[in-house]
Amino acid sequence: MRLLELTGSIADFHARPIPDDLPEAEAWSYRPPGRGLVLGSAQQESVADLAAAERAGIAVAKRRSGGGAVYVDPARCVWVDVVLPPHDERWSDDVREATYWLGEAWQRALASLGIDTRLYRGGLEQTPWGRLVCFAALGPGEVLVGDRKLVGISQRRTRAGARFQCIAYDRWDAHDVLDLLDLSDADRTAAAADLATRATGVGDHLDALRAAIVAELLGSGRTPVE
Template sequence: MEFVETNIAEGVETFHHRPFGGEGRQLWWPALPVAPVLVLGSTQSETAIDHTRRSERGIDLVRRRSGGGAVLVGAGELHWFDLVIDRDDPLWSEDVGQAFGWVGQVLQRALSELGTNGTVHSGRLVRTEWSDRICFAGIGPGEVIADTGEKVAGVSQRRTRHAARFQCAVLKRWNAKVMVDLLNLGDNDRERASQELRSAASGIEVPDATFRSAISAALPR
């Protein structure tokens, strides 16, 4: 079986709520975000966000149905794609944590091809003081850590009885202050978070088409 690519040219919220499962084939959905959107995790409270600052910056707010902290989505922010498999797919795992493994390997192979070598995190979720608020402030299963120590790829998972959907984000750039400025924090905590997260992540500056080619070559066949 081979992944079928479908470019999704729709809004971030519509894309996140796109139905999946039961197609009987592996799906690869490259997303093409344009306007900046702050995407909250499924259980993340909106009170964690400074909505005045967010509105002043022209950033919309959307909630995804998979877990984790907030991610800033936009044309200049990250490469984003989803992978979907049905329950009867050979890549399926009943273990939710182990289910991320093959996705991490895809990301690792693609990033290596693009010049960034890294390791797939296979342990439990690594939390920090800020990881409940910001996705790239923590490390989860299947996520890729560059050999230089920064997180370069984030993954979340949504499962039903029939399928699993893995939402993957690879940063184009990382500016901790941009993310932290959107949080509902006091001035001292905002400055401290910006300093502590400065080197938590890093970006991959390659054209979208080059990135998609690397992912295509890295997908299982």
């Protein structure tokens, strides 16, 4: 696996295609230029409160992988994508099992920081706000501390391969994302109460976590960077 260190706008990053004829898997370590709200592939832009986002200076973009809305802050999250060609030994045609190896890699990276986790191997969880907010529900291969999501993973599959999009936070605050969505006051209050205990963060370990997951994905002794 080779590493690409990527910057640029959130919209451009999420529009980046899965390369054709990829010779080997790639890890894309992404550092956004500012805060953003990233909507899932099935969500309409109307889900977002565009006026609130503009007032806060937050970019709104859409990704090609599924799931709910995700809040992005370069100071408070680690975002790493993994692109896997079909000929890679880690490939699985089973969409559910396809994420397990990646979740296990995150587990090993987190264990190196002294954080005990477990892997979610169930199907896509159905929760009251799961279609709206990514961290409101669990998906296959995601990593938990106790019953709380710590690493979110979504995927997009094409003939060229699979793109797995991963994010972890320093701390979980449901209002980071809810305050950027077009919700009534009643729905926002209800969602905040439901989401308060569904996720968690890694604390002051973001830099160490980025280094640990990159090292885990590349394997010992391999540090190619673009």
